[in-house]
Amino acid sequence: MGNTTSIAINQVSKKFGHGKNLVLALDDVSVEIEENEFFTLLGPSGCGKTTLLRLIAGFEHPSSGHIQLHGEEISHLPPFKRPVNTVFQSYALFPHMTVAENIGFGLTMQDKPTGEIADTINKMLQLVQMEDLRDRRTDQISGGQQQRVALARALAPRPRVLLLDEPLSALDYKLRKGMQIELKRLQHETGITFIFVTHDQEEALTMSDRVAVMNNGRILQVGSPHQIYNHPAERFVADFIGDTNFLTAELLECGEGESLLKLPSGKTVRSGQPEAAVNGTVHIAIRPEQASLTDDLIDADLQGKISNVVYSGSDTQYHIDLPDSEEFVVRMQNRGTLNVNWQAGQKIGVNIESGAVQILRN
């Protein structure tokens, strides 16, 4: 991965409509995306992912703020002058052209020599394994094949940045898994910066170099999948990605890279340094798989009563009622018959793994 900035979004806001119908689709968004990066925008429906992509592509213009590509301001350029291509969610293949003509469209519009266009079309057909279908019309191929043509069409002019708006959402599970791998391979082979939009957290975690979690037109956190999952900065991020238990705790000490917290049970646990300055009562998040059950009630970090046991093949989830009425979920892997003896109604202790406690900003 290079360290030069590909796309820099600087304090960009986007408003739609006015007066009563005003929508703030993007609210002061700033982010830098590096060259050759697989960067994912993740967030719930309506959070502004498509709007951000459309601003980068040039289909919309920011209400305020700047967008730079390799240090050059591009926010005033029309889409056909930006070395940025898009794979549309609906594919938007030209129905009056063949597969090959679709792929060559961008190069034709750039007035590339005919020989070069033909070469690139062949290379692209090979890349997406569609050589046999080159002369088909695009309404005579399957959804997965259309998806690949859309990808090849956007890659053919070798853009600096490729934008992908939920390109896999229309595909069935199996095809989607296959395309995820193929996309990663293509990104690796072409060395183009990919900005990928999804609302599927699993897809985001498995494919990305970095993920930006968005909500309500704002970017809440940017980080590697590992950082986002293990060190969520906000309640929304922790909640949106994976299952999480939320507790409140007392911040006793806050030192260099470490802090000491008092749990509602009175026990103390250690945690990393909080991301933002906090004191007094703080919200913390603990992943269900980073806690375990114990019969030793005295030394356990938390005590409660099992309210429900959910068996799901490879692991079992124990729902535990804590004394102050919050529910806590513990997920334990099923190994042999080791932990089948815990049952609903039973009093139980919960141990929290070291490093599992994450202090949230809010």
Add this chain to the structure above:
Amino acid sequence: MNKMRRTNTFSVRKLPGFPAIAILCFAMLYAPIVVLVGYSFNAGSSLALWEGFSWHWYYAAWQNDQVQTAALLSVVVAVQASLYSTILATMAALGTTRTRPYRGQTAIYTMINQPLMVPEIVTAVALLICFAVIKQATDYRGLIYLVLAHTAFCIPFAYLPIRARLEDMDKSLETAAADLYATPWRCFKKVTLPLMWPGILAGAMLAFVISLDDVVITEFVKAPGQDTLPTYMLGQIRRAVTPEMNAISTALLAVSIIMVSLMFILSRKKSRE
């Protein structure tokens, strides 16, 4: 789901007497046409008495100089009117669908379709007066007035299929073309125009048929000697009615049916895309 809804909704087909009324309506519509076409092959000169099959009246119409002149004029006017009205309607359709929403869009839409709502006789009188003024001022009396009048009332007919086609068209295709380095003009040439082409052809054919068929406005606007086939027929029928009229009518009907069928095929092609 669909099926359920269908059984629950009000169905006019279940009303008592529906089949009888439907058959009666179709009979009223088509029986006169069947009679007209039938008697165009009558060997005798009566419109009511069948005297055997013959192509005689078609031959007579074909040989009639006046019919030839009128038919030629009809075609000349219809070709020009459909060409001009289609070009204007195409621009109007682009202007009303391919721009950001603007104020007064509905008003413009209504104005384009105005000739469909204003009584034809009113338009005819208005054109007559207007052209009279121009003729007075310029002293020019050519076919141009007839062509202009036909162009004007053909515009909404050409406009409707083109607009429908444009509205059906996925706008993300044009966005994709712009994303792939097509300037607005090349995007129009390479994507918008080829995709709206069936709509344009359908609009042109509809305009052609409408122009070919017009009586009222033509009758008011035409200069002496500028008879189209329908106005020639109107003039003839005032005098003597022979099966020659049936033959000409049947020929006109055939042309219309061919045009409408072509239009139907084109719009079928559109929905398959």
